[in-house]
Amino acid sequence: MSLFHLGWFNGAGFSLNGWNAPGSGVGYEPWQPDQFQDAIRTLERGGFDFMILEDSSMVPEAFGGNPEFYLNRGIMAPKLDPVPLVPYLAMATKHIGIVPTLTTGFYHPWLLARLMTTLDHLTKGRIGWNIVTATTQLAWSNYGLQQPEHDMRYDLADEFVEITKQLWASFPASAAVFDAERNIAYTAKDVKPINYEGKFFSSRGPLNAPAGPQGTPVLFQAGGSPRGRQFAAKNVEVIIASCTSVEDMKDYYQDVKEHARSVGRDPDTVKVMFATGAILGNTDSEAQATADTRARHRAADLDGQLAGISNITGIDFSRIDIDAPMPELTTNGSQSSLREFLSTAKPGATLREVLASKTSPGIMGFPMIGTVKSVAGQMEEIMQEVGGDGFLFGAHIQPEYMASIVDRLIPELRRRGVVRTGYPHATFRENLQEF
Ligand SMILES: Cc1cc2nc3c(=O)[nH]c(=O)nc-3n(C[C@H](O)[C@H](O)[C@H](O)COP(=O)(O)O)c2cc1C
Known part of the structure; x- marks a missing residue:
């Protein structure tokens, strides 16, 4: 089988990162780059293609109508801007891709295009x-x-991305001549306005x-969501899919590849990465016991789940009565997350029953539980069944967990010849598109 890709989603962005969770690391000063630099070095050692830095632009208040829960626990807030962290991560590494989150809601395309080009230079082609699209009204309110509405945010994002693509093409590398004798750095004829009126x-x-x-x-x-997948298939090279079953992964994979084909793109250049996490043990039953304990702790934390x-x-x-049948819910926020949340319970279930139906140990996407050999085997089988293209591990940065993946699971995956052992190319894109 061909190789598959690995990425890491730093799901808490430039935040306290699970400051009070076991295995979160000691000696890290909050709001400094060190823990992120150590983390990305570890991932590069493991041949990961990239690390994503999550972001959002608000102090959440959705649960209970005030920020108390989130600030007390230091979850989802406070949060610093991930973009200035990028050069620190680039200086700590040589090959791995660095992927900050930026929203089409609050930037202007020109500002974002210039920022990204700046970072592409500073990272030497690893951005x-x-x-x-900014899913919460609270964030929009910070910008007044x-x-x-949900689908219109994707219309806006379509236009935004189109403008940035045109801007990136407006100053091509071919304009650089650096002809010392004629004293010409750039030729003006290649640098053209785009005059975009959207x-x-x-x-x-x-x-x-x-x-x-x-x-x-x-x-x-x-x-x-259907509109989200359409946007992704048209515009992006890496699609992150959070699926809870292999069947669901197959559907997602085929759906976006088909969309990509229908808009004239080569589907092989659009990589679908499935969110996952692994709980490793010396035996399968030891790993399962760890997963069960985590699931129990999670289930006991009703507020944590609901927040x-x-x-x-x-x-x-x-505000929802925990013991009454769930009302019909719709959201202008993340539709796929709501669908996934409700999917584990029967129609007409109460909120308490929905929560009780969650047997997941709190891992984003598809959890994998077992020995190193059995998890590596599961990964290989899933990729064979689904068709590709890789997995996205996700968590806040926990050095112990990250090291268990990189130092235990990766050697087994390498032994099986299913993940990369190095980075043959100079840029992130070239390495990503290698297979
Ligand atoms: C793995 C993963 C990472 C995400 N990262 C972010 C993020 O950093 N910031 C953010 O605002 N939304 C993030 N999202 C939310 C998505 O961008 C999107 O808004 C959400 O999945 C809802 O889209 P939908 O309504 O099309 O389903 C993430 C979603 C997933 C599954």
């Missing part, structure tokens, strides 16, 4: 952009804006930043 944005261009080593950053997206889903959907679950 990616995780495109998000009314949140657009429904949501306009930009004259050209960008005043010459193309970086990759020309455009590697584009990522994670929205799983999480409230934040993603914008629905205040503290």
Whole structure:
């Protein structure tokens, strides 16, 4: 079988990162880059393709209508801007892709295009952009804006990405001549305005930043709603899918590859990465016991679970009667997360029953539990069944957990010849598109 890719989603962004969770590491000063630098070095040692830095722009209040829960626990807030962290991560590594999250909601395309080109230069061609549309009204309110309706946010994002692509092409690398005798650095004829007049944005261009080593950053997206998948298949190179069964993965994979084909893209260049996490043990039953303990702790923390889903959907679950049949719920936030949350219980279940139906140990996407050999085997089998393209491990940064993946699981995957052993190319995109 061909190789598959590995990525890491730093799910808490530039935050306290599970400061009070077991295995979170000691000696790290909050709000400094060290723990992120150590983490990305570990991932590069393991041949990971990239690390994504999550982000959002608010102090959440969705659960209970105030920020108390989130600030008390230091979860989802406070949070610093991940973009200035990127050069620190680049300086700590040589090959791995670095993917900050930036939203089409609050940047202007020109500002974002220039920022990404700057980072492409500074990282020597290792930058990616995780495109998000800003799912909560609270974040929009910080910019004095009314949140657009769900599908319209993707219309806006379509236009946004189109403009950034044109801007990245507006100052091509070919304009650089550096002819010392004629005293010409750049030829003006290759640097052209784009004169884009859109429904949501306009930009004259050209960008005043010459193309970086990759020309455009590697584009990522994670929205799983029908409109989200359409957006992703049209625009991005890495699609993050959070699926809870292999069947679901297969459907997702085939759906986005088909969408990509229908808009004239080569589906092989669109990589689908499935969110996962592994609980490893010396025996399968030891790993299962760890998973069961974690699932029990999680189930006992009703507020923790409800605050999480409230934040993603914008629905205040503290106001829903826990013992009455669940009301019909809709969201202008993350539709796929709401669907996934409700999917484990029968129709008509109460909120308490929905929560009780969660047997997951709190791992995003598809959990894998067992010995190193059995988890590596599961990964190989899933890739064979689904068709590709890789897995996205996700968690806040826990050095102990990360080391268990890189130092125990990766050697077994390498022994089986299913993951990379090095980075043959200079840029993130070239390494990503190698297989
Ligand atoms: C693995 C993963 C990572 C995500 N990272 C972020 C993020 O950093 N910031 C953010 O605002 N949304 C993030 N999202 C949310 C998605 O961008 C998207 O808004 C969400 O999945 C809802 O999309 P949908 O309504 O199309 O299903 C993430 C989703 C997933 C599954």
